[in-house]
Amino acid sequence: MLNKFFRNRNLIWIGVAFGAFLYFVESLFHVVILHGGSLTQELIAPDGYELWLRGIIWLICILAGVLLQWASVRLRRATQALRESEERLRSTILSMDDLLFVLDRDGNFLDYHAPQSSMLYVPPERFLGKHYREVMPPPIAERIDKALTRALNNERSQTEYELELNGQTFWFDARLAPRHDSAGRVDSVTVVVKDITIQKQAELVLQTSEKSYRGLFNSVADAIYIQDKDGRFLDVNDGAVKMYGYPREFFIGKTPESLSAPGKNNMEEVVQKVVRAFTTGEPQRFDFWGLRSNGEVFPKDVRVYKGNYFGQEALIVLATDITERKRTEEALRNSEATLRATLESTGDGILVVDGSGRVIQTNDRFSELWRIPQPVLDAWDDQKLLDHILDQLIDPESFLDKVKQLYASSKDDYDVLFFKDNRVYERFSSPLILNDEVAGRVWSFNDITDRVRVEEELQRNKLMIDTANASILWIRRDGTLTDVNGSVCRMLGYSREELLSMSVFDFDQRFDNERWAASWQETKSTAKSHSFSEHTRKDGQIIPVEIISNYLEYNGEEYQCCFVTDISRRKRNETVQSVLYEISEATGRASSLVELLEVIQKEIGRLIDTNNFYVALYDEVSGLYSFPFARDDMSGDPTLIPPQNLKRSLTDYVRRRGEAVLLSQSEIEALARNGEIDLIGELARIWMGIPLLLSGRVIGVVGIQSYTNEAQYSEQDRDLMSIVASSIAMAIERKQSEEDLAAANQMMRNVLDTIPVRVFWKDVNSVYLGCNELYAFDAGCDDSSEVIGKTDADLKWKSEAESFQATDRDIMATGIPRLDYLEPLYYPDGSRGWSQTSKIPLRNTNDQIVGVLGVYQDITDRIRAEEAVRHERDIAQRYLNIAGVLLLALDTKGIVTMINPKGCGILGYEQNELIGSNWFDKCVPFDIRESTRAEFCTLLTGVKGN
Numbered sequence: 035m036l037n038k039f040f041r042n043r044n045l046i047w048i049g050v051a052f053g054a055f056l057y058f059v060e061s062l063f064h065v066v067i068l069h070g071g072s073l074t075q076e077l078i079a080p081d082g083y084e085l086w087l088r089g090i091i092w093l094i095c096i097l098a099g100v101l102l103q104w105a106s107v108r109l110r111r112a113t114q115a116l117r118e119s120e121e122r123l124r125s126t127i128l129s130m131d132d133l134l135f136v137l138d139r140d141g142n143f144l145d146y147h148a149p150q151s152s153m154l155y156v157p158p159e160r161f162l163g164k165h166y167r168e169v170m171p172p173p174i175a176e177r178i179d180k181a182l183t184r185a186l187n188n189e190r191s192q193t194e195y196e197l198e199l200n201g202q203t204f205w206f207d208a209r210l211a212p213r214h215d216s217a218g219r220v221d222s223v224t225v226v227v228k229d230i231t232i233q234k235q236a237e238l239v240l241q242t243s244e245k246s247y248r249g250l251f252n253s254v255a256d257a258i259y260i261q262d263k264d265g266r267f268l269d270v271n272d273g274a275v276k277m278y279g280y281p282r283e284f285f286i287g288k289t290p291e292s293l294s295a296p297g298k299n300n301m302e303e304v305v306q307k308v309v310r311a312f313t314t315g316e317p318q319r320f321d322f323w324g325l326r327s328n329g330e331v332f333p334k335d336v337r338v339y340k341g342n343y344f345g346q347e348a349l350i351v352l353a354t355d356i357t358e359r360k361r362t363e364e365a366l367r368n369s370e371a372t373l374r375a376t377l378e379s380t381g382d383g384i385l386v387v388d389g390s391g392r393v394i395q396t397n398d399r400f401s402e403l404w405r406i407p408q409p410v411l412d413a414w415d416d417q418k419l420l421d422h423i424l425d426q427l428i429d430p431e432s433f434l435d436k437v438k439q440l441y442a443s444s445k446d447d448y449d450v451l452f453f454k455d456n457r458v459y460e461r462f463s464s465p466l467i468l469n470d471e472v473a474g475r476v477w478s479f480n481d482i483t484d485r486v487r488v489e490e491e492l493q494r495n496k497l498m499i500d501t502a503n504a505s506i507l508w509i510r511r512d513g514t515l516t517d518v519n520g521s522v523c524r525m526l527g528y529s530r531e532e533l534l535s536m537s538v539f540d541f542d543q544r545f546d547n548e549r550w551a552a553s554w555q556e557t558k559s560t561a562k563s564h565s566f567s568e569h570t571r572k573d574g575q576i577i578p579v580e581i582i583s584n585y586l587e588y589n590g591e592e593y594q595c596c597f598v599t600d601i602s603r604r605k606r607n608e609t610v611q612s613v614l615y616e617i618s619e620a621t622g623r624a625s626s627l628v629e630l631l632e633v634i635q636k637e638i639g640r641l642i643d644t645n646n647f648y649v650a651l652y653d654e655v656s657g658l659y660s661f662p663f664a665r666d667d668m669s670g671d672p673t674l675i676p677p678q679n680l681k682r683s684l685t686d687y688v689r690r691r692g693e694a695v696l697l698s699q700s701e702i703e704a705l706a707r708n709g710e711i712d713l714i715g716e717l718a719r720i721w722m723g724i725p726l727l728l729s730g731r732v733i734g735v736v737g738i739q740s741y742t743n744e745a746q747y748s749e750q751d752r753d754l755m756s757i758v759a760s761s762i763a764m765a766i767e768r769k770q771s772e773e774d775l776a777a778a779n780q781m782m783r784n785v786l787d788t789i790p791v792r793v794f795w796k797d798v799n800s801v802y803l804g805c806n807e808l809y810a811f812d813a814g815c816d817d818s819s820e821v822i823g824k825t826d827a828d829l830k831w832k833s834e835a836e837s838f839q840a841t842d843r844d845i846m847a848t849g850i851p852r853l854d855y856l857e858p859l860y861y862p863d864g865s866r867g868w869s870q871t872s873k874i875p876l877r878n879t880n881d882q883i884v885g886v887l888g889v890y891q892d893i894t895d896r897i898r899a900e901e902a903v904r905h906e907r908d909i910a911q912r913y914l915n916i917a918g919v920l921l922l923a924l925d926t927k928g929i930v931t932m933i934n935p936k937g938c939g940i941l942g943y944e945q946n947e948l949i950g951s952n953w954f955d956k957c958v959p960f961d962i963r964e965s966t967r968a969e970f971c972t973l974l975t976g977v978k979g980n
Contacts, residue, residue: 105906133227141165185210185223205234257353263312265289279327295331298323311338383479391416428452429504458486505598513537527572558585613637631663642751651734668716682712688723688735696722696752719744724759797885800839831860842886867894
């Protein structure tokens with residue numbers, strides 16, 4: 035701490051120098067005024083009283099310098115924290131894709147943020163500092179007038195407008211939010227503008243294409259009903275006619291009760307769900323037993339959505355015949371009890387996975403061995419189980435590679451798994467055979483940790499051989515290597531002989547002698563440690579590694595046995611998996627194909643350049659290609675391309691081949707010379723095309739290209755896009771399923787529990803409806819579900835309950851949010867801090883206030899730091915004011931930055947006359963000015979000047 039404090043000692047040395055100066059002045063005063071003897075005698079050997087007085091004065095100067103230095107350090111830390119906070123805010127704004135403007139109360143532009151300058155109506159120099167009416171067309175300005183008035187009244191507002199940019203018409207959605215000054219008054223307005231052109235164009239197409247609607251409506255195999263608010267059928271598709279055996283005219287005007295199997299459905303509950311879907315817009319799903327025209331009773335899965343039927347609010351109902359599913363479920367239930375008893379009777383952990391990677395059976399021993407949380411088991415997803423398992427293993431990549439190989443194999447297999455916490459399991463795997471075909475795999479796991487530990491103690495060398503896939507180092511206490519395996523040599527590029535002559539300091543740059551000693555002691559005290567580092571290879575390449583270190587005593591000597599894993603591939607795979615996961619999530623989340631393709635283009639852009647990206651869908655009847663999505667550098671912003679005949683184009687070439695291609699410019703020209711294609715448009719330096727395959731049929735092509743870099747894409751990129759193209763093709767047929775919805779809900783729960791803020795929401799009676807895990811922890815609960823149904827009076831801050839609830843009532847009564855205000859915060863240990871809280875009214879789809887939503891952050895440390903800075907500043911100021919000697923501070927150029935009142939009195943100047951002036955030019959006599967300035971420079975640099 036002292037090292038950090040004295041790192042910049044300017045103010046301390048000024049105090050020392052000034053004390054020496056006063057010592058000299060007092061001696062000179064004694065000789066000249068009081069005739070007390072020679073100056074040399076006064077400086078070297080003053081009498082006892084004078085020596086004591088001068089020592090006190092010198093000590094006061096030094097203490098003043100120390101206190102000023104301390105206050106300077108504290109102020110610098112607070113300034114740094116504020117600067118970091120501003121930088122985070124700046125990064126957030128720069129990451130936005132939307133336009134952002136700041137207007138003052140009069141409507142003048144103060145600031146802006148634009149990710150693309152082409153989205154601006156006029157250049158910044160033509161609108162900054164001007165009123166929006168001087169910039170925007172009058173019709174748009176009138177819309178902004180109304181929205182700005184509501185924002186200035188402390189309300190959030192929104193408006194849409196149409197604008198022509200670069201010869202094209204765009205639609206924008208503008209949302210205005212008030213900004214407040216320190217007194218809580220609205221002093222400006224933030225305007226976020228989003229391009230909604232594509233949504234508007236889609237709405238126009240849907241409104242004007244009844245014929246396309248009817249064709250699409252009847253092409254769906256499932257039954258679709260269009261019902262009014264009372265449940266009466268307005269229209270049905272051919273799927274409904276086939277499902278029930280009645281003609282279309284039979285349905286029109288009737289209600290679902292006319293199709294109900296007698297005694298099989300709770301019609302009151304059905305009606306409630308239909309009404310709820312219409313009034314709230316919330317989708318509904320339930321099973322329904324229907325009665326066909328031939329008297330057959332059958333089950334169906336019904337999903338109800340609120341929609342628009344040619345300008346009229348209506349219900350869109352999708353129904354799927356699930357007769358076969360019900361029969362299968364019954365058969366499975368009959369055999370499940372027997373299978374479960376068999377699985378639970380064994381001491382091994384059992385996992386059964388089908389051919390698609392879905393978990394179909396486990397036993398309790400399996401979850402016990404792998405310590406798997408119940409939510410992961412309930413998901414029945416092999417990938418989620420793998421993610422949980424891999425984090426426990428020392429060598430997860432080898433395990434994952436083996437699993438992938440076995441899924442493609444029909445052979446039995448055995449392996450031993452080593453865990454980061456030193457557990458060891460043996461693993462058996464056999465193919466799951468159904469109808470003489472491989473339908474999945476059965477995995478069996480047995481804990482053999484105790485047996486392996488005995489073998490480890492007896493055969494250390496055998497352990498290294500058995501785990502050759504992992505890089506293993508034996509390190510002495512002084513950091514030198516005593517043994518390594520071949521994997522270490524391959525990983526670092528050295529021979530075994532070279533490594534045994536080296537120490538850990540030669541390739542792990544984080545270590546010096548002091549840090550290695552601390553790391554060794556930590557591992558020794560806990561017997562093991564887990565860390566991440568970067569190792570330098572012989573060729574200079576730096577690779578990320580994961581290290582599991584175990585402290586061992588062998589034959590009376592101390593060692594660390596370290597398992598080192600090169601995680602370069604894992605980090606690359608994590609990025610790829612993250613992209614594929616986001617695309618998978620978007621498939622279930624997207625409301626249209628265009629929205630899904632926008633997400634895909636953006637996510638793939640994290641891996642490869644997708645600035646030039648398009649999707650072309652092929653109509654086998656007309657032979658035309660349509661383009662639901664396109665991005666191209668040569669055409670600027672995305673546009674809707676009309677259907678085209680692209681026969682003999684690169685796109686059609688991929689469709690005819692039915693496989694992905696990656697072509698350079700020369701290969702494209704060669705295809706043109708051979709007559710296989712015609713060149714259309716700007717020729718790309720490299721072009722990649724991937725067919726969209728669905729049930730063995732090519733329904734379209736994904737194209738990606740670069741006009742500038744012929745090495746932009748690789749064969750790995752082509753293979754990756756083949757996987758994505760398969761997802762796109764599946765999304766066209768069906769984008770959403772029940773599992774996708776469950777995964778999306780879980781994702782939202784994870785986000786709430788991961789973000790570093792507390793979130794909660796209450797009903798109109800201030801009863802908690804939900805919160806995230808951080809908030810539950812603050813409330814003293816183990817889980818967020820424990821908070822639901824309680825009030826603040828039931829939680830640990832019950833003494834503040836009435837205050838909290840009064841704020842809730844005020845926000846719900848006025849509808850005005852309350853943002854960034856302080857509230858007391860209670861920690862689990864009973865101590866108290868402060869939070870920065872924001873609350874807004876919670877509204878339903880009818881814009882009625884139904885509760886309050888709140889978030890807060892713990893700012894206790896920040897407030898304490900600010901109080902400490904103020905306290906230290908006050909102390910320093912008091913010392914300056916009471917000091918009986920002249921105290922001043924100069925910067926490196928000799929400019930006066932501080933002087934105390936006593937100093938001003940001595941010199942005969944006002945403080946404002948001295949602050950900012952040059953000390954040597956203003957206060958030092960001319961004949962000694964340059965010599966004094968030279969001594970000052972010597973004091974700063976430590977080098978004596980000329």
